[in-house]
Amino acid sequence: MSQNPPNLRPDLAPRALIQDAPRDGQPTIGMVSLGCPKALVDSERILTRLRAEGYAISPDYAGADAVIVNTCGFLDSAKAESLEAIGEALRENGKVIVTGCLGAEPDYITGAHPKVMAVTGPHQYEQVLDAVHGAVPPAPDPFVDLLPASGIKLTPRHFSYLKISEGCNHKCKFCIIPDMRGRLVSRPAHAVIREAEKLVEAGVKELLVISQDTSAYGVDIKHAEARGHRAHITDLARDLGSLGAWVRLHYVYPYPHVRDLIPLMAEGLVLPYLDIPFQHAHPDTLKRMARPAAAAKTLDEIARWRADCPEIVLRSTFIVGYPGETEAEFQTLLDWLDEAQLDRVGCFQYENVAGARSNALPDHVAPEVKQDRWERFMEKAQVISEAKLAAKVGTVQEVIVDEVDEEGATCRTKADAPEIDGNLFIDEGFEQLQPGDIVKVEVDEASDYDLWGTLLEK
Numbered sequence: 001m002s003q004n005p006p007n008l009r010p011d012l013a014p015r016a017l018i019q020d021a022p023r024d025g026q027p028t029i030g031m032v033s034l035g036c037p038k039a040l041v042d043s044e045r046i047l048t049r050l051r052a053e054g055y056a057i058s059p060d061y062a063g064a065d066a067v068i069v070n071t072c073g074f075l076d077s078a079k080a081e082s083l084e085a086i087g088e089a090l091r092e093n094g095k096v097i098v099t100g101c102l103g104a105e106p107d108y109i110t111g112a113h114p115k116v117m118a119v120t121g122p123h124q125y126e127q128v129l130d131a132v133h134g135a136v137p138p139a140p141d142p143f144v145d146l147l148p149a150s151g152i153k154l155t156p157r158h159f160s161y162l163k164i165s166e167g168c169n170h171k172c173k174f175c176i177i178p179d180m181r182g183r184l185v186s187r188p189a190h191a192v193i194r195e196a197e198k199l200v201e202a203g204v205k206e207l208l209v210i211s212q213d214t215s216a217y218g219v220d221i222k223h224a225e226a227r228g229h230r231a232h233i234t235d236l237a238r239d240l241g242s243l244g245a246w247v248r249l250h251y252v253y254p255y256p257h258v259r260d261l262i263p264l265m266a267e268g269l270v271l272p273y274l275d276i277p278f279q280h281a282h283p284d285t286l287k288r289m290a291r292p293a294a295a296a297k298t299l300d301e302i303a304r305w306r307a308d309c310p311e312i313v314l315r316s317t318f319i320v321g322y323p324g325e326t327e328a329e330f331q332t333l334l335d336w337l338d339e340a341q342l343d344r345v346g347c348f349q350y351e352n353v354a355g356a357r358s359n360a361l362p363d364h365v366a367p368e369v370k371q372d373r374w375e376r377f378m379e380k381a382q383v384i385s386e387a388k389l390a391a392k393v394g395t396v397q398e399v400i401v402d403e404v405d406e407e408g409a410t411c412r413t414k415a416d417a418p419e420i421d422g423n424l425f426i427d428e429g430f431e432q433l434q435p436g437d438i439v440k441v442e443v444d445e446a447s448d449y450d451l452w453g454t455l456l457e458k
Contacts, residue, residue: 027136028056030064030093032085033154035072037210037250039100039122041163043070044154046099046128053129053138061092065136066117068128071102071109073180075351079108086113097131099124104180105354122181123166156402158436159206159418160199164192164236168212169219170253172279173290173358174319174350177212184213184220189229193239205436206246206400208417209237215253234260241269246400246438248417250275254298259305266309271414274305278316281336282329285322288361302340313415315344320377321370322350323361330373334380343388344421345381349374382448389422389446396456399424401437409433411441413451424451 029050033043046068047057058064067089071082082102089096090113098109099120106119118131155161167182196207211217218224218231225231229239233249234257240247247270252258254276265272278298280286305312320330337345349370352359365373399411402418408427416422424441426433433439433455441453 026054026056027138028058028064029132029136030058030061030067030089031154032067032069032089034070034082034085035074035078035100037161037208038163038166038212039070039072040154041161041210042100042123042125043068046070046125047154049125049129050132055132055136055138061089064093066095066097066132067093068097068099068132071098071100073101073104073176074353075348076353077351079353083109083112086116090115095135097128097135099128101177101180108354155418156435157203158400158402159208160204161208161210162192162196162199162240163187163210164214164217165211165220169216170213171290173288173361174322174353174356176353176355179355181212184216186218186221186231188221188224188226189218189231189236189239190227192236193229196240196243196245200243200245203436204245205438206248207240207243208248208250209240210250212251213253214249214251215255215258233257234264237261237264237270246271246414248273248275250417252276254278254292254301259301259308262305262308262312265312272309272311273313273315273415273417275315275417279319280322280325280329280333282325282332285325285329285333288324289319289322289358299336299339311414313343314340315346315417315421316342317346317348318377319350320347320373321365323358323365324363325350325365325373334377337377337380337384341384341388342381343385343415345385346420347374347377347381385422386446386448389449389451392443392451393446394443396440396442397424397451397453399439399441399453401433401435401439403435404430404433411439422449422451424453426453426455429455 031043031047033040051057061067069086069089072078079102086096086098086109096116097118098116101122102109103119103121109116109119117135120127120131165184165186167184168178169184170178199207215233217233217236221231223230223232237247237249241264249270252274264270279289279291286292302314318333397413399413401409401411403410408425409430411424411426412418413424426441440456442456443451443453445452
């Protein structure tokens with residue numbers, strides 16, 4: 001068992017799990033999937049198409065005829081990691097196809113690695129397939145190459161990311177995601193529901209709804225209704241909640257209509273969990289970020305959400321050291337956090353990203369000041385988390401089992417998303433548990449970010 005680190009970067013997804021044994025002579029493709037859950041879904045779609053064409057999927061470089069590297073371009077540090085992964089794939093395999101967000105900057109990639117075979121941008125599935133066909137021709141066997149109804153998954157069987165839209169209409173100065181992934185494009189609601197139904201039929205117990213801006217779902221298609229399903233986040237959440245799986249909402253901007261989701265949480269249709277990217281609390285900082293600057297109203301909304309659904313858990317991410325951030329502005333953020341008492345908090349230090357408008361802002365914060373503010377922020381967040389988890393000792397929690405080994409079972413409560421939040425550990429009487437089981441546990445002990453408990457029933 002391992003405890004989750006509390007400060008994972010918000011652009012990182014769980015590690016891809018690849019389990020596929022090739023038949024003799026079958027062409028084999030390796031996949032390195034970097035970046036956020038949205039990129040992981042792209043990787044799943046690419047591999048599903050390749051698997052349907054007769055390719056096997058290799059978990060390592062050595063067993064692959066070519067390697068696809070799905071890159072991240074969220075921060076300069078993420079770009080560096082992507083370049084490092086491309087270089088490693090070239091050294092270990094030699095045939096490398098690059099896709100993903102960093103693929104929107106092909107000259108940047110080929111300048112560092114001129115030997116890559118092809119570079120495609122994010123969600124350019126057809127171009128990736130064309131590049132694979134050129135590098136490794138397919139050799140399908142229709143009697144052997146059967147595809148599961150839910151397609152290829154890179155996450156454990158019991159949970160799955162469900163991407164409902166692509167792109168974003170926001171113009172935050174620190175972010176280049178809209179430049180790489182384009183403006184908001186929502187999937188038809190009936191297509192999302194059909195995919196969710198297939199996943200649940202295949203054994204998925206938890207659906208993690210993701211997009212760049214989940215609250216804006218359906219705005220671009222005027223909340224169109226087709227085949228009995230309306231493309232609006234409230235309607236979609238209600239429809240997903242009817243499928244019998246846990247439904248967890250990520251990347252929810254605090255628009256006024258978000259309050260309509262809270263009754264669904266109180267009813268148990270969706271998990272009482274909101275992942276909301278507040279980013280900061282001082283109005284001047286938010287204005288420089290080109291984000292809504294109504295922190296006081298946000299506190300009122302939080303109080304209202306908690307009144308309507310006392311069990312609600314709030315998660316958010318913040319940036320410290322943004323250009324022009326003064327000590328007074330940072331102190332406002334700390335004071336706001338004291339008042340908001342968020343349950344789960346992630347924080348990262350501002351970084352320049354090539355192409356971001358924030359690069360040109362005056363008064364950039366010194367690295368040592370950013371580090372100091374990050375440490376102070378995380379210290380306060382840790383104190384809040386510790387107190388909130390201590391209050392759960394003695395309570396009964398419904399948990400989902402993620403992993404079982406010889407030491408115990410690693411589980412998550414409804415308050416915890418995979419890998420970015422905490423865990424609940426069971427170290428006695430766990431032997432009959434299996435990943436995906438949903439069981440009740442009495443909480444015995446709490447730390448800063450994790451819980452321990454006793455199994456009450458299987």
